[in-house]
Amino acid sequence: MNRLDNVHAPSPGCDAATPSQPIWTPAGMTIDELISSSDEQLASFDIAETHLRCAQGLPFAEGLDIPRCLQVLDDCAEIVEKETDALAYLFDETPEEFGHSRAVFCCAILSSILQEHFNIEFDFDIDFDEVDIDLFFLDSRNNFFHGILNGEHASCVPISVLYISVGRRLGYPLKLVRTEEHCFARWEDDNERFNVECSMEGFATPDDAYYREWPKKLTPQEADRLCHLRSMTPRQELAQFLYHRAHCLTRTVQVVDGVKYLLWNHDLAPDDPCFVADIDHLFELWEKQLELQTPHCFPRVDVIWPTNRRLPESVPLETERKFLRLSIWHTLLQEPRWQNAGIIASSSTVDQGPILVRCT
Template sequence: MPTITWQTLTRWTDQELAAFDVAAADLLCALGLPGAETIDVNRCQATLDQWARHIHEETNRLAYLFTRHPSKYQNSKARFRMMVLATVLQRDLGVHCDLFWNDLSDFHFFSNPDHLFVHGVVQQRRGTCSSLPVAYAAVGRRLGYPLKFVTTWRHVFLRWDEPGGEQFNVECTSHGFVSHPDFYYLHWPRKLSEEEVRHFGALKSLTPRQEFALHIGNRGHVFRELYNLPAAVDAYAHVCHLYPESWSWSASLVDTMNRWESRLRARMPPVFPPMTIHFSPRAFTNIPQDLERGVFNLYARETLLTHPPFEEKWWKPARRDPRQLPADYRSHIKVRFPQKIGENLHFSFSARGVSTNDVDGRQSP
């Protein structure tokens, strides 16, 4: 059976993703990140299985509380169940929101995968609004609870969202079980305008593909803060494809592309050969074609400028003295991205009317 990666999941339907463990999906997005080398997906899943069994037992043991005093729980078995889940996670298992992490700078917060992915909760019993909802949802869904992810300004919470039935929000960073109304999240952590709610997809229960986009987005955040801009752009492009309704992800993609462009321009020699690019078939069909082609253009230049033989032979001498270019300096570059699976990125170079072919051998994004 082929190995499942986070890229594999981007091709799945909502129905397929809904049947896949949210914790596993989250952890697949963390694999390969700097600082996430100790992640054991199977062990994390086994721990969450144990937590779910313990909560199931405690829910049954405490069921008499609801039977005797249902009004204390707004006559809602669902609220009672979530109260037990939150209480057991926090009181018995020690899971809590780390307020120190929340006060960190963006760099120190987003550059550490422990702050963003569920393994941080499982291994350290502490988390943030990025990781705690995954832990709560992973446990709750193991118990059959209809939990959905919901976003507001730089914050994620859950919603018990029973089709045709009960709905209420679940704040995963609070002490105890707390359920704020939607109105609360319109004003916290900051006030949202009607336009922002509409364009950012705030306060809506996310579909499985939109939910998965959040996990990939966190992968992008880590790479962006660590200045691995190609990997960050790759992640954000996948997010925008999965969740085109949210303009905030488009803003993250464009901002990171602009940073990448600035870095490349600082490295390019004053005289850089013009390029003709033969693009791959569209991969991110839910984002504008010009934006997608911009991603491939950046990747082509990144590959050319960071290839050591090209750097020594052409770019370094051209930066040193653009008036005295190497005799074999290229006048034009043709870039051919893979047209089917298994092909490599291919470069053709022209100089003084003579064409030569070079194959970089690296896979395109």
């Protein structure tokens, strides 16, 4: 059964958590407008809608109905609230089972409802050392949670966002956290801080040391240098979602847009070296791909650089110019005259002369 049709009418809620502030949504906003939003605006947006807006237009997200998905989360939150209230006696009678923490109890119920009532499962078959990484990123359902709502198994990012989205609707101070090749949730406020592993059957609250050993071994110094094990700000959450959008687009003909979104992460998460390393890697792959597509008779391209910046000032000028150069090269190769140029001509028979491109 499609889980979008498998939501039951909820009952009145409980007092298990402090009521949250109203969640303002970026309804109708483009991704570019999201990127240019202030920290205060991003903090007020629903993480679920921000996440899904970054999935719009991607492969396997055709016809994505964001309002319907958000309604599923609203209904789910009310079910969790009702069940948490009904099961409150478990904490009252055996608080030691939950570390004498009502917050841990609330997260345990949240996890149970999401896993059992909605049959959410983690795709344990994903092995990033063996999986075809291009096919994995090309399918948006692997990195955005609309796939879960339609009966697909989930990887760690979408299932963590789902936990956080439902939890925040109940006032839970849940954050998104990253370690090497994995994401999870964290409850963090002025009184408590503990991790919630969303991709594990049952309920678990591993400490940070666990995530320095799994899924990849990291020293404390490496984790700190790579910005791992830190609770993300709303701006960093958006950067993470754009990272997945970018990697999906770069597996399609929209490679220019994909690289552009990664470059915007220089501004959204300027201290995160993972995004910078990814950009260098994508530039290398993109240039090799263009070289393979370029016929022998393709002329020299001279570029007159723009006087104004196209990307945020946080992006190094050299990086911006490399992006513009590769974008121009990519765009020129899409012209019909070059599609079969390698078959009908060679550099010894055709002299096209240089192409002058002015960036305005």
